[in-house]
Structures are given as structure tokens and as C-alpha cells.
Amino acid sequence: MRDTEDGAHALEVFLASVERKAFRIAQIALRHDADALDVVQDAMLQLSARYASRPAAEWKPLFYRILENRIRDVQRRRSVRNRVMAMVPWRSGEEDQQAPDPIAEAADTGPSPARLLESDEILRALERALVALPNRQRQAFLLRNFEGLDVAQTAQAMKCSEGSVKTHYFRAVQALRGKLGDLRA
Amino acid sequence: MSAGMDEAVVTSGQATDSALEQRARALLTGSAENLPGPVRSRLTQARHAALAARHARMRYRLQRWLPAGAAAAAALALLVVFVPHGRHAQANAVIPLINNVAGVDEIELLSSGMPLNTDDVDYDFYEWAVASADGTGGMHESATNAPGT
Numbered sequence: 001m002r003d004t005e006d007g008a009h010a011l012e013v014f015l016a017s018v019e020r021k022a023f024r025i026a027q028i029a030l031r032h033d034a035d036a037l038d039v040v041q042d043a044m045l046q047l048s049a050r051y052a053s054r055p056a057a058e059w060k061p062l063f064y065r066i067l068e069n070r071i072r073d074v075q076r077r078r079s080v081r082n083r084v085m086a087m088v089p090w091r092s093g094e095e096d097q098q099a100p101d102p103i104a105e106a107a108d109t110g111p112s113p114a115r116l117l118e119s120d121e122i123l124r125a126l127e128r129a130l131v132a133l134p135n136r137q138r139q140a141f142l143l144r145n146f147e148g149l150d151v152a153q154t155a156q157a158m159k160c161s162e163g164s165v166k167t168h169y170f171r172a173v174q175a176l177r178g179k180l181g182d183l184r185a
Numbered sequence: 186m187s188a189g190m191d192e193a194v195v196t197s198g199q200a201t202d203s204a205l206e207q208r209a210r211a212l213l214t215g216s217a218e219n220l221p222g223p224v225r226s227r228l229t230q231a232r233h234a235a236l237a238a239r240h241a242r243m244r245y246r247l248q249r250w251l252p253a254g255a256a257a258a259a260a261l262a263l264l265v266v267f268v269p270h271g272r273h274a275q276a277n278a279v280i281p282l283i284n285n286v287a288g289v290d291e292i293e294l295l296s297s298g299m300p301l302n303t304d305d306v307d308y309d310f311y312e313w314a315v316a317s318a319d320g321t322g323g324m325h326e327s328a329t330n331a332p333g334t
Contacts, residue, residue, distance in 0.1 A: 012236055019228040020217040033224065041231035048239040123212045145206050146213045176205060183208040 011052050014059050015044055018147075022067055025142045028130050029071045039070035064143055064157035072135075122183060129179045133172055136160075140168035141176070 019040060026036035043066040051062050130138055136158070143154045144165070154169075155162045176183075202210070220228075 008236060008240065011239070012232065015232045015235060019232060020220055020225075021214075023220065023224065023228060024213060024217045037224070037227050037231065040228065041234065044231055044235035045238055048235040049242055052239055122208075123216055126209055126212055141209075142213075145202075145210050146217075173203070173206065176209070177203075180205065182204040183212070 007052065010056055011048055011059075014056065014063075015048075018060065018063060019044070021147050022063070025064075025146065026067065026071055028127055028142070029135075029138065030074055031131065035074050039067060039074060042070045043067040060147075060149065061153040061156035064147065064149065065159060068139055068157060075135075125180060126176075126183065129176050132179075133175055136164075137168045137172035137175065140165050141172035144169050 022040045022043065023036055026039045027033060030036050030039070043063055046066050047059065047063050051059065054062065130141070133141065139158055140154060143149045143157055144151070149157060151162045151165050154165045158165060158168075
């Protein structure tokens with residue numbers, strides 16, 4: 001029973017440590033707060049239901065693999081929905097009008113002292129550049145650079161080889177540098 | 186930062202990050218640490234929901250498998266008690282079973298509360314049977330030498 005309580009506490013600490021970054025990763029990928037919250041919650045539920053008994057060292061790559069799968073599911077659903085809606089002429093214009101602007105969504109998170117210090121404008125430029133990256137490059141960059149996974153963990157989370165991770169990451173950095181320079185204010 | 190430096194970053198996989206990478210990390214980390222209150226609240230709720238679901242799942246598993254586990258343990262205990270084991274298990278496989286069955290009969294007899302009549306017990310027969318079972322005596326004698334035959 002004691003082990004169970006310890007395990008629950010360890011899991012709670014782990015989830016608390018990753019939830020905000022996971023939300024930002026999902027938010028950047030999906031450009032929609034509610035969808036991002038849903039995929040983070042799904043990832044938490046699935047990790048705690050299926051993989052909580054695994055060693056704690058495996059949780060992070062597992063969690064991000066689940067998160068990436070959920071993000072991809074949402075993107076596919078959107079893609080299908082958009083294709084279907086494109087075939088409905090009287091709805092397509094309305095949908096276009098209602099489609100959220102990703103940059104406006106990012107700005108809606110509201111100003112905070114730290115954000116003001118970091119400069120909203122640079123952050124928005126970075127988000128724009130990240131959104132424009134191919135999925136795999138964005139995943140590699142966010143998991144390696146933002147979340148701090150090592151190459152092996154990133155490969156596990158992305159379900160690919162370590163060499164692929166290095167390649168995606170390298171290309172992501174090159175693409176970001178091409179758009180943003182060194183990101184100096 | 187040169188392309189050569191980027192190669193170094195990629196191949197080493199370590200923290201020789203360029204200014205771009207450091208700046209991007211700082212910006213993204215700052216934005217994650219300063220999420221709006223409603224979003225933080227939703228994330229906390231999501232975390233609690235995940236932990237509650239795990240707890241419920243574990244309770245369900247316990248309730249589901251506890252009776253089966255108890256039945257398995259009981260079956261194992263019966264096996265340990267009634268199935269012969271040890272070095273002479275094979276040689277004496279039949280006799281302990283017979284003895285166990287006889288033991289059950291004796292328990293029933295003793296627990297019935299009826300007085301035991303030991304006057305007409307043929308003790309010679311039992312001594313011969315025990316000696317035969319042990320193989321220490323009586324086996325060289327023919328079966329026709331058994332008392333009472």
C-alpha cells in the first residue's frame with residue numbers, strides 16, 4: 001500500500017513537472033488552447049492508466065510519445081473535417097471566417113511580467129517560425145531544445161532513430177536561423 | 186553562428202547550443218512558466234483526473250483479482266497438504282493418500298461424540314499392516330501369514 005502511495009506521489013510530481021511544457025508544445029502544434037488542453041489531459045490519463053507501473057525514468061519519453069500521437073490524431077481529424085467542409089460550398093466561407101488565427105491565439109494568453117520582459121514580439125515570431133516547420137522538425141526541436149530530452153529519449157518519443165532526430169533537429173535549427181537570425185531583441 | 190558550429194551541436198547532442206537555441210529555450214520556458222491562470226487550473230484538474238483514474242483502475246483490479254487470488258492460494262494450500270512430496274514421495278505415493286483418507290475418517294469418528302469401542306480391535310492386524318508399509322518387517326512373510334487369514 002505504501003508503494004502505491006509513493007508511486008502515486010511520484011507520478012503526480014512527474015505530471016506537474018511536464019504539464020506546462022506539454023501544453024505549450026501542443027498549443028504550438030495545434031494552435032488551439034482547448035484542443036491542446038484535451039490532448040495533454042488524454043496523454044496524462046493514458047500514461048497513468050497504462051504506463052504508471054513502468055520505471056519513472058521511462059515516463060518522460062513515453063508521455064511525449066503519447067502526446068505526439070494525440071496531436072497527430074487531432075491534426076488528422078482536422079484535415080479530414082476541412083476536406084469534408086471544403087466540399088460543402090455554403091459552409092466553407094463561414095468556416096474560413098471562424099478559423100482561429102494562430103498568432104492571435106498565442107497573443108490571447110495575455111501579458112505577464114516575464115512575457116513583457118522576454119518581448120512578446122520575438123516570442124510570436126518564434127512561434128510563427130515553429131508553426132511553419134514540418135511536423136517532425138518541430139517535434140525534434142521542441143522535445144530536444146524546449147523539453148530537454150536527450151537524443152535517445154527524443155528518438156523514443158518520436159519513434160524514430162537517433163540519427164533521424166539529429167537530422168530533424170539540425171534542419172529545424174537551420175530553418176529557424178534562416179527566418180529569425182539569432183533571435184536577438 | 187556558423188554551419189560548422191551547428192554540425193557540432195547536432196553530432197555531439199550536448200549543450201554546445203547556439204545563441205538561437207538558448208534564446209528560443211528561454212522564450213519558450215518563460216511562456217510555459219507564465220501561462221494564464223485558467224489554463225494552469227485546467228492542467229491541474231487534468232492531472233488530478235489522471236491520478237484519480239489510476240486509483241480507480243487499481244481498486245477495480247484489486248476487487249477483480251482478489252477472489253481469484255484467494256481461491257488460487259486455497260487450492261495451493263490443499264495441494265501442499267494432500268499431495269505427497271519429498272524424497273520418498275513416489276514410493277509412498279499411495280499409502281499417505283490412504284492414510285489421509287483414513288485420517289479424515291478418524292476425525293469424523295472422533296468428532297461424532299460416540300464412544301469408541303476398542304475391545305474387538307484386531308491389533309495384530311494393524312501391527313502387521315504398519316510393518317508391511319514400512320518395509321521393515323513382515324514383508325518376507327507371505328500374505329497368507331497375515332494375522333486373521
